[in-house]
Amino acid sequence: MNIGRACIFALMTLSTGSILADQPLTYDRINLTVSSGREVENDTLVSVMYAQQEGNNPSRLANDVNRTIGNAVEKAKRNSQIKVQTLEYSTTPVYRKQTLVGWRVRQSLRLESRDGAALSELIGELQSSLAVGSISYTISPEGLKAAEDELIGEAITEFSARAQMLAREMGRQGYRLVQMDINTPDHVPQPRQMRGLAMAMQEDAAPPALEAGSRRVEVNINATIELNP
Numbered sequence: 684m685n686i687g688r689a690c691i692f693a694l695m696t697l698s699t700g701s702i703l704a705d706q707p708l709t710y711d712r713i714n715l716t717v718s719s720g721r722e723v724e725n726d727t728l729v730s731v732m733y734a735q736q737e738g739n740n741p742s743r744l745a746n747d748v749n750r751t752i753g754n755a756v757e758k759a760k761r762n763s764q765i766k767v768q769t770l771e772y773s774t775t776p777v778y779r780k781q782t783l784v785g786w787r788v789r790q791s792l793r794l795e796s797r798d799g800a801a802l803s804e805l806i807g808e809l810q811s812s813l814a815v816g817s818i819s820y821t822i823s824p825e826g827l828k829a830a831e832d833e834l835i836g837e838a839i840t841e842f843s844a845r846a847q848m849l850a851r852e853m854g855r856q857g858y859r860l861v862q863m864d865i866n867t868p869d870h871v872p873q874p875r876q877m878r879g880l881a882m883a884m885q886e887d888a889a890p891p892a893l894e895a896g897s898r899r900v901e902v903n904i905n906a907t908i909e910l911n912p
Contacts, residue, residue, distance in 0.1 A: 720901035
């Protein structure tokens with residue numbers, strides 16, 4: 684019995700030793716974090732507009748909203764540079780003092796274009812029948828990717844220079860890269876609520892004054908290096 688236990692222990696020891704032998708020893712590892720960022724001009728205008736009606740006849744309200752949104756979609760599609768998308772549609776009861784007094788029907792429309800002047804003009808035209816929910820400038824996917832690609836290159840160059848400096852200061856003959864993570868934080872546009880426009884405007888209402896501005900885009904690198912002997 685004791686001989687059997689000794690054999691099992693010997694086998695376990697040999698197995699563990701083999702596993703440990705297969706694992707490379709690690710020494711002098713350093714974690715590095717490098718960031719690169721810049722202001723990138725916004726090139727895409729996005730607006731959400733909506734039609735809303737209240738009353739006692741849901742069917743009539745729905746017809747009015749559908750017709751209004753349909754006309755707006757038709758106008759938007761006349762310009763191939765403007766993307767149009769219908770959003771949520773809702774019919775909700777309206778209560779006052781816990782008593783049902785009517786219905787509210789609402790549907791939203793999303794407009795997007797890299798031609799800010801054309802979309803701004805369209806918004807001015809649609810203000811006669813639609814309310815403005817929000818307006819925001821953002822970076823197009825193509826523009827964002829181009830900016831991120833450049834920043835990744837800059838961050839990697841900075842990382843390499845810093846890693847070489849560390850190796851030199853530590854008296855080593857260089858380093859090897861163990862692991863690297865490249866992160867591009869979400870760059871979500873922040874809608875600017877147009878409270879003064881959140882209602883149907885007159886037909887001769889002027890388009891809202893808009894400035895594209897810029898947005899900061901960043902790339903972060905988190906990596907581990909191992910110094911050479």
